[in-house]
Structure formats: structure tokens, C-alpha cells
Amino acid sequence: MGEAEHHAEYSSFDASLSKAEVLQQVIDSYESLVFEQQNWVCNLSNASSLIWHAYHSMNIPVNWSGFYLVDPKVSKQLILGPFQGKVACQTIGFGRGVCGTCYSTMETQLVPDVNEYPGHIACDGETQSEIVVPVISKGKNGEANVIRGVLDIDCLAKEGFDEVDKKFLELLAERIAETCEW
Amino acid sequence: MGEAEHHAEYSSFDASLSKAEVLQQVIDSYESLVFEQQNWVCNLSNASSLIWHAYHSMNIPVNWSGFYLVDPKVSKQLILGPFQGKVACQTIGFGRGVCGTCYSTMETQLVPDVNEYPGHIACDGETQSEIVVPVISKGKNGEANVIRGVLDIDCLAKEGFDEVDKKFLELLAERIAETCEW
Numbered sequence: 132m133g134e135a136e137h138h139a140e141y142s143s144f145d146a147s148l149s150k151a152e153v154l155q156q157v158i159d160s161y162e163s164l165v166f167e168q169q170n171w172v173c174n175l176s177n178a179s180s181l182i183w184h185a186y187h188s189m190n191i192p193v194n195w196s197g198f199y200l201v202d203p204k205v206s207k208q209l210i211l212g213p214f215q216g217k218v219a220c221q222t223i224g225f226g227r228g229v230c231g232t233c234y235s236t237m238e239t240q241l242v243p244d245v246n247e248y249p250g251h252i253a254c255d256g257e258t259q260s261e262i263v264v265p266v267i268s269k270g271k272n273g274e275a276n277v278i279r280g281v282l283d284i285d286c287l288a289k290e291g292f293d294e295v296d297k298k299f300l301e302l303l304a305e306r307i308a309e310t311c312e313w
Numbered sequence: 314m315g316e317a318e319h320h321a322e323y324s325s326f327d328a329s330l331s332k333a334e335v336l337q338q339v340i341d342s343y344e345s346l347v348f349e350q351q352n353w354v355c356n357l358s359n360a361s362s363l364i365w366h367a368y369h370s371m372n373i374p375v376n377w378s379g380f381y382l383v384d385p386k387v388s389k390q391l392i393l394g395p396f397q398g399k400v401a402c403q404t405i406g407f408g409r410g411v412c413g414t415c416y417s418t419m420e421t422q423l424v425p426d427v428n429e430y431p432g433h434i435a436c437d438g439e440t441q442s443e444i445v446v447p448v449i450s451k452g453k454n455g456e457a458n459v460i461r462g463v464l465d466i467d468c469l470a471k472e473g474f475d476e477v478d479k480k481f482l483e484l485l486a487e488r489i490a491e492t493c494e495w
Binding site for chain 1 (some may be wrong): 318319320321322323324342346350352354355358359362363366381382384385386392393394395396398399400401402403404435436437438439490
């Protein structure tokens with residue numbers, strides 16, 4: 132999209148677009164919104180909104196989109212960050228559930244049916260499928276990568292997400308990691 | 314409400330409740346959610362969701378609920394915090410628009426028609442009315458009060474908010490100020 136007259140217009144997606152096109156628009160809009168802005172709370176809040184409205188434009192019944200970040204106070208747990216959707220669990224232990232596993236493995240978790248996921252933590256009993264993508268800052272000058280947290284999206288339908296979501300959400304998470312000051 | 318089996322249940326409000334009862338439930342649920350949790354990003358994220366679902370349970374067409382905080386990096390401006398709704402303006406100067414005026418005056422701004430508010434900043438051209446409440450930590454031992462930011466709620470209808478909203482949202486903002494580590 133071009134420059135928006137109102138910020139809310141970034142939440143509009145043309146109904147004729149393919150999923151890949153919608154998710155590319157999310158990435159492009161994110162880039163516009165974080166231009167000269169590195170505040171992670173600000174940027175993750177708008178990213179959650181972009182994702183929510185993108186999926187709803189495609190009639191994919193996403194019921195939660197947001198972030199869990201490494202808790203700055205308590206070791207070995209993630210803490211709730213900005214999101215769209217119903218009230219959510221405040222903290223998740225490293226290695227626990229889909230988000231905690233994504234954190235510990237630093238790998239995207241694509242879960243077509245959360246009922247079949249061992250140790251799934253249900254913040255919302257209506258969630259049927261989920262994708263969780265790690266937000267990783269790449270180490271520069273030989274330093275190790277640092278994981279900041281995870282991007283979590285829940286869906287009311289089974290098999291809500293596929294390899295196309297994984298590809299574009301990983302690209303988005305990469306840009307989020309690089310554009311925010313943590 | 315009693316203890317929720319799933320956190321998402323905090324987002325449910327009985328349709329038979331009065332506005333005062335719904336907003337009191339928001340405050341009570343907020344207290345439960347922040348028990349032993351002082352992380353402001355976590356707490357404001359869930360507060361935004363509680364508010365959103367509370368107003369929608371009353372069929373009040375709220376199109377945005379969230380926070381702008383004092384920018385820790387750039388002087389004399391507010392920066393976007395956790396919210397529910399469409400993508401929003403990243404920063405607002407102190408004294409500018411409804412949020413900036415709330416910040417500067419440390420007084421709730423109840424705006425029945427944003428089109429008649431001088432200098433209104435439209436993040437969403439569809440917004441018709443707005444209430445903005447300051448989040449103020451009371452100074453202890455004779456110290457001055459400190460304003461952390463503002464709670465902002467937008468509505469698609471004119472006169473979306475009244476003195477009942479003002480009363481309960483000010484109580485909520487007071488509890489938010491006291492229960493978070495800033």
C-alpha cells in the first residue's frame with residue numbers, strides 16, 4: 132500500500148489477495164510503521180494488529196495474535212507481550228507448551244491440532260490450531276544468536292496454518308528482531 | 314467472577330449486567346490478573362483486552378482500547394503501548410490532540426464528538442467519540458504525582474462514553490498505576 136491517510140488503514144487488506152500477498156503486505160506495512168521507530172512495545176503492538184486484521188481479511192478465524200517475550204525479571208520464563216484477542220496467560224515456562232517449546236528449540240512450531248500436542252497450554256479452550264515463530268536477533272561479528280521471545284497465533288479451526296504462513300511469519304519475525312531495540 | 318479455567322474466560326461478560334457492573338468486573342478481573350505480576354507490558358496488554366471485550370459485551374462500538382505511555386527515549390511525547398483494535402499512531406506530542414491534552418492537564422478528557430475537538434488527531438477516521446484517562450502514580454511521602462501515560466478508548470458512535478465510564482475508568486487507571494512497575 133502507499134502512504135496511509137490514517138494509521139488504521141494499514142489494517143485494510145484487499146479481499147482478492149492471495150495469502151502470500153496478504154502476508155507480504157503485513158511485512159511491507161510493518162516496515163513502514165517502524166521507520167525510525169525502535170521501541171519494541173510500540174512496534175509489537177502494531178505488528179499484532181496487522182497480523183490480526185490480515186488473517187481476518189482472509190476469513191481465517193484467528194482468535195489470538197501476539198507475543199511472549201523473555202521475562203526480564205524471572206528466569207526461565209516467557210511473559211505476555213502486546214497482543215490482539217482475549218485475555219491471555221501471563222507467563223509460560225521455557226520448554227512448556229507450544230510457545231515454551233518454540234523458545235527452547237528456536238524453531239517454528241506448526242500445530243495443526245492443539246488437542247494432539249503433548250503438554251499444550253490452553254489460554255483459550257476454543258483454540259484448535261496454532262503457529263509459534265521464534266523472534267531471533269542474529270549475532271553479529273561471530274556472537275551467538277539471541278532469542279527475544281515468540282510470535283504466537285491461534286486459530287479456532289484445525290489446520291489454520293501451513294508452510295506459506297511459516298515462510299512469511301518467519302520473515303516478519305526476522306524483521307521484528309532486527310528493527311526493535313530490545 | 315470466580316477463578317477462570319482458561320484465561321480467555323476473563324473476556325466474558327454477562328449480557329444482563331449494567332454498565333457499572335461490567336466496568337466493576339473489569340477492575341476485579343484486572344486485580345486477579347495482576348496478582349503477583351508487576352510487568353507493565355503484560356498488565357496493560359491484558360487490561361486492553363478486558364476493556365475491549367467489556368464494551369463489546371454492552372454493544373458499545375469501541376474500535377480501539379489501549380495505552381500511550383511517556384516515551385522513554387524522546388522527550389515531550391507519548392509512545393504507543395499495548396492495545397486492541399486497528400493499527401495506531403506511533404507517537405503523540407505532549408499537549409497534542411485528546412491524548413496529549415489528557416497528559417498535559419492530567420485530567421480525563423471526555424469527548425462526545427471528536428469532530429468538534431480542536432486539534433483532534435485521527436488515527437482512525439471512523440472514530441466519533443473518545444475518552445482518555447490519565448494513568449497517575451500518586452507520590453508517596455510528599456513526592457509529586459507522576460503521570461505514566463494515558464488510557465485511550467475510541468468509539469464509532471457519538472457520545473460513546475459518559476460520567477459512569479469516567480468514574481470506573483479512573484478507578485481502573487488508578488489501580489493500573491499502583492500495580493505496575495514503571
